[in-house]
Amino acid sequence: MPVDPTTPVIEFRDVSYCVGNTQVLIGLNLQVARNETLVLLGRSGSGKTTSLKLINRLVSPTSGEIRINGIPNEKLDVIRLRRGIGYVIQDVGLFPHFTVERNIAVVPKVEGWPDDRIRARVQELLQLVGLAPELASRYPHQLSGGQRQRVGVARALAADPGILLMDEPFGALDPLTRDELQREFLLLQQRLHKTVVFVTHDLREALRLGSRIALMEAGKLQTVLPPHEFIRSSDPWASAYVRAFGEGLESAANRGAS
Amino acid sequence: MNVVRFILQNRTQVLDLTLEHLWLVGVSTAFAMFIGIPMGILIAHRPRLNKPVLASANIIQTIPSLALFGFLLPVPWLGARSDRLAILALTLYALLPIIRNTYTGITGVDASVVEAGRGMGLTESQLLWQVELPLAVSVILSGVRIAVVISVGLATIAAAIGAGGLGEFIFRGLAMVDNRVILAGAIPAAIMALVADFGVGYLERRFSAR
Numbered sequence: 001m002p003v004d005p006t007t008p009v010i011e012f013r014d015v016s017y018c019v020g021n022t023q024v025l026i027g028l029n030l031q032v033a034r035n036e037t038l039v040l041l042g043r044s045g046s047g048k049t050t051s052l053k054l055i056n057r058l059v060s061p062t063s064g065e066i067r068i069n070g071i072p073n074e075k076l077d078v079i080r081l082r083r084g085i086g087y088v089i090q091d092v093g094l095f096p097h098f099t100v101e102r103n104i105a106v107v108p109k110v111e112g113w114p115d116d117r118i119r120a121r122v123q124e125l126l127q128l129v130g131l132a133p134e135l136a137s138r139y140p141h142q143l144s145g146g147q148r149q150r151v152g153v154a155r156a157l158a159a160d161p162g163i164l165l166m167d168e169p170f171g172a173l174d175p176l177t178r179d180e181l182q183r184e185f186l187l188l189q190q191r192l193h194k195t196v197v198f199v200t201h202d203l204r205e206a207l208r209l210g211s212r213i214a215l216m217e218a219g220k221l222q223t224v225l226p227p228h229e230f231i232r233s234s235d236p237w238a239s240a241y242v243r244a245f246g247e248g249l250e251s252a253a254n255r256g257a258s
Numbered sequence: 259m260n261v262v263r264f265i266l267q268n269r270t271q272v273l274d275l276t277l278e279h280l281w282l283v284g285v286s287t288a289f290a291m292f293i294g295i296p297m298g299i300l301i302a303h304r305p306r307l308n309k310p311v312l313a314s315a316n317i318i319q320t321i322p323s324l325a326l327f328g329f330l331l332p333v334p335w336l337g338a339r340s341d342r343l344a345i346l347a348l349t350l351y352a353l354l355p356i357i358r359n360t361y362t363g364i365t366g367v368d369a370s371v372v373e374a375g376r377g378m379g380l381t382e383s384q385l386l387w388q389v390e391l392p393l394a395v396s397v398i399l400s401g402v403r404i405a406v407v408i409s410v411g412l413a414t415i416a417a418a419i420g421a422g423g424l425g426e427f428i429f430r431g432l433a434m435v436d437n438r439v440i441l442a443g444a445i446p447a448a449i450m451a452l453v454a455d456f457g458v459g460y461l462e463r464r465f466s467a468r
Binding site for chain 1: 368371373375
């Protein structure tokens with residue numbers, strides 16, 4: 001379907017979300033441009049994960065709407081919508097009774113791809129995320145945390161979705177593995193040019209991976225800035241974040257220049 | 259060794275009653291699975307229903323079995339044949355462990371696995387058949403195992419209303435004050451319970467190994 005390239009891929013229009021009397025999100029307006037990595041940064045309970053789940057309709061807004069390529073996502077078939085969006089979560093959520101290969105192949109399989117195409121795609125993806133081909137026959141419990149999350153990323157990419165939603169995907173990993181996966185994420189993004197929404201509470205990660213950072217606090221969007229502006233921002237919440245993380249942020253923000 | 263001799267002498271009758279017993283237990287367990295597993299799946303997905311359903315199954319469980327057989331006796335179609343009645347009563351007793359274990363098995367599936375599946379665009383039925391049931395199957399089977407073992411024991415009481423089964427020997431032995439006759443019913447029943455326990459237990463382990 002032809003899409004005007006200037007239309008935001010994802011657009012929140014005045015979105016609010018309440019659970020009972022608790023306002024989780026208040027009047028969110030946000031646009032995500034094609035091929036960018038937008039990072040939703042904020043502390044626990046700031047509404048960033050909810051925002052992510054609103055995109056693939058794991059959660060429905062109390063008011064407002066979310067548009068995908070200009071179309072309100074309520075109007076799209078929810079199953080088609082989700083299959084066109086890769087979803088990676090912190091706990092990975094691999095199916096423990098499936099091998100790595102079958103885990104990666106979940107969406108192609110339900111989409112009815114022929115077996116040889118699936119097999120070829122799995123091999124291609126394993127290579128893409130830096131996993132040895134022989135891991136295909138392993139079960140999730142036989143993998144390390146880093147390997148599991150690589151499989152999680154491969155699974156999300158399997159049917160080549162245009163959009164990737166990532167909810168603290170590297171949050172549970174040790175610092176070395178996290179660093180490795182962040183680096184590979186950047187390389188991957190250079191090759192694949194997905195539209196990515198990435199949730200994290202780690203400013204360093206946000207600066208390193210994001211093309212723009214959307215800072216959330218108590219259900220409200222505080223500010224949206226590219227990394228190099230974020231660290232100099234006078235916005236009280238942004239500067240509070242920068243102060244909390246302290247030294248060494250410049251180098252994280254300038255990874256593009258080096 | 260008197261018992262062994264007695265059993266051998268009456269082997270055709272022992273065999274007949276054992277088969278009858280097996281029929282009562284098998285049919286009632288099949289019905290209970292047919293009703294209980296979907297019911298357990300339903301209450302796992304509709305949390306509002308879980309309390310009333312589990313409470314009802316619990317209440318049935320507290321009715322003394324002899325009384326339940328008695329209550330059901332005047333029911334028109336059922337009372338006409340005592341094996342129908344016995345099968346209904348045994349089915350009711352088998353429901354609780356099967357519903358409860360199905361519920362526990364499904365709700366015990368790691369929430370992140372279900373969320374990932376739903377987020378990837380699996381339909382609710384794909385999620386059920388490909389993720390929830392395979393991951394819950396060993397817990398469900400352990401409920402079936404408990405149900406079968408309980409049924410084998412309870413089915414002996416069905417003889418009191420003339421539904422046959424190994425209970426015939428037990429009641430007859432009690433009336434005759436003859437331990438050999440009681441044991442001719444009790445021993446095959448005990449063996450049946452052990453075999454069922456082992457057999458379903460084997461399936462349970464096979465499925466959980468994955």
